[in-house]
Amino acid sequence: MRAVTATQRARKPRRELTPVDITARFPAFRSGRLENWSAASRDGVWKYERLEDAGTPWSVVHVPTGTEGSWYGTLTAAREATANGSALEYVERIQAHQRGEHKTERDIRCGRCN
Numbered sequence: 001m002r003a004v005t006a007t008q009r010a011r012k013p014r015r016e017l018t019p020v021d022i023t024a025r026f027p028a029f030r031s032g033r034l035e036n037w038s039a040a041s042r043d044g045v046w047k048y049e050r051l052e053d054a055g056t057p058w059s060v061v062h063v064p065t066g067t068e069g070s071w072y073g074t075l076t077a078a079r080e081a082t083a084n085g086s087a088l089e090y091v092e093r094i095q096a097h098q099r100g101e102h103k104t105e106r107d108i109r110c111g112r113c114n
């Protein structure tokens with residue numbers, strides 16, 4: 001095992017974020033500052049859309065299957081979820097649900113069962 005130095009311990013682990021291109025920007029209602037409203041991953045797998053809902057959450061769409069994934073508080077959180085695999089896991093559960101795999105036993109981590 002490698003010894004961990006104090007500097008390494010103090011450093012926060014860097015979060016992996018999916019590289020994206022911003023596809024829509026609109027000025028904020030109050031400040032007039034431009035805000036991001038939609039984005040697409042550079043690999044074409046994910047689309048990120050900000051919702052005009054309380055807290056303006058970001059929804060994530062898995063483009064190859066057209067499946068809407070979970071909602072995230074910020075674009076950064078959504079990009080982190082697509083980078084670390086948790087967004088894909090969520091989408092796979094939705095697809096299993098749509099195939100009827102949760103009919104006999106509900107999956108507590110499934111966004112449709114709950």
Ligand SMILES: [Zn+2]
Pocket residue numbers: 093096097102106107110111112113114
């Ligand atoms: Zn389900």
